[in-house]
Amino acid sequence: MRATLKAAAAAALTAVLLAACGSSETPQPGGTGNAAPDDVKVGVIPIVDVAPLYLGIKQGFFSDRNMNVTTEVGQGGAAIVPGVVSGQFQFGFSNVTSLIIARSKGVPLKIVAAGNSSTGEAGKDFSEVVVKADSPIQSAKDLAGKTVAINTLKNIGDTTVRQSITKAGGDPAAVKFVELPFPDMPAALQEGRVDAVWVVEPFVTIAKDQGARIIASNLVDTSPDTQIAAYFTSEQLKQQNPDLVKRFTEAMNESLDYAAANPDAVRAVLADYTKIDKDVANRLVLPKFPTEINKTSLELLATLAAQEKLTDSKLDIAQLLP
Known part of the structure; x- marks a missing residue:
């Protein structure tokens, strides 16, 4: 998540050229029955959002479809994109805005399954903007003239935080955004190095435990x-x-359904691939895990990406859809 937009786009386009020169390796159809399983590598970020994938692997949803799925950790969606295009990964996980930006630059990507979504409940989401307990900031409107930490500049963080500021009647252009890794944000807030931070779970719960x-x-x-x-x-x-893409999509959708129906299993599997404290895991707010790709949401994020000048023009999301 720390890669800049320019670096990510350049790396992704370089990967396209390498792939065109035959550097990528595409697994041959394994199908089902007696055929050898397809080895499938998925580029992921070690966060709550990808719990359904790990649950699906444990539950056998992928092996049932003759796939041997392994994961490899990337720095963020923007860094995983080049790995998928070059064939380092067969599939990847990324925030939608990074995919919109990459596709607008000509990177040949296709969404195959939904990832995760907001809970839709203000103050009870897995993604929040927080301040210190004694901060004079009472709403997003008060962020004008303040410094807000986000994990990646010119991406989904500043884009959506500006929507909060606008909705509250503030001036989004008057806010200074700085880039910090999510794990560093609670301390930066407590030490007064920033006025507010945008965090996702488990860092929302960690920050709140510190009084945020x-x-x-x-x-x-x-x-x-x-x-x-x-x-x-x-x-x-x-x-x-x-x-292979069809089988992966089917297994991923089954995994998302399982995660949505078994929140305790989601919390438990976090220990397999993150360092989240068990007590925090039991209290954090989980995102929603729908199987349906939210085209309305993608349209809005594409519109916002164009408005924020993250893309030269609004992307036709049909280019990204399966």
Whole structure:
């Protein structure tokens, strides 16, 4: 998540050229029955959002479809994109805005499954803007002239936080955004290095445990059920091995359904791939895990990306859809 937009786009486009020169390796259809399983690598970020994937692996939803799925951790969606295009990963997980930006730059990507979405409840979301307990800031309107930490500049964080500021009647242009990794944000807030931070779970709960106070729910303010992320693949793999993509999508959807129906299992599996404290895991707010790709949300995020000049023009999201 720390890669800049320019670096991410350049790396992704370089990966396209490498792939075109034959550097990528596409697994051959394994199908089902007696065929050897397809080895599938998924680029992920070690956060709550990808719990359904890990649950699906444990529950056998992927092996049932003749896939041997492993994961590899990337720095963020923008860093995972080049890995998928070059064939390092067959599939990846990214926030939607990073996918919109990449696709607008000509990077050949396709969403294959929904990732996760806002709870739609202000003050009870997995994504919040928080301030110190004794801060004079009472709402997003008061962020004018203040410094707000986000994990990646010119991406979904500042885009959606500006929606909260606008909704509260403030001036989004008067806010200074600085880039910090999520794990560093609670300390930066407590030490007064920033006035507010945008955090996602488990850092919302960690910050609140340190006395932080929620002033805005940026995803809820953007739209009631913002889809923040998705699983994706390259157009090359989709064309060369549609059966594998179909099986992965089916298994991923089963995993999302299982996660939605078993929140305790989601909390428990976090220990397998994160360092989240068990007590925090039991108290944090989980996102929603729908199987349906929210086209309305994607349209809005594409519009906002154009308004924020993250893209030269509004992306036709049909280019990203399966």
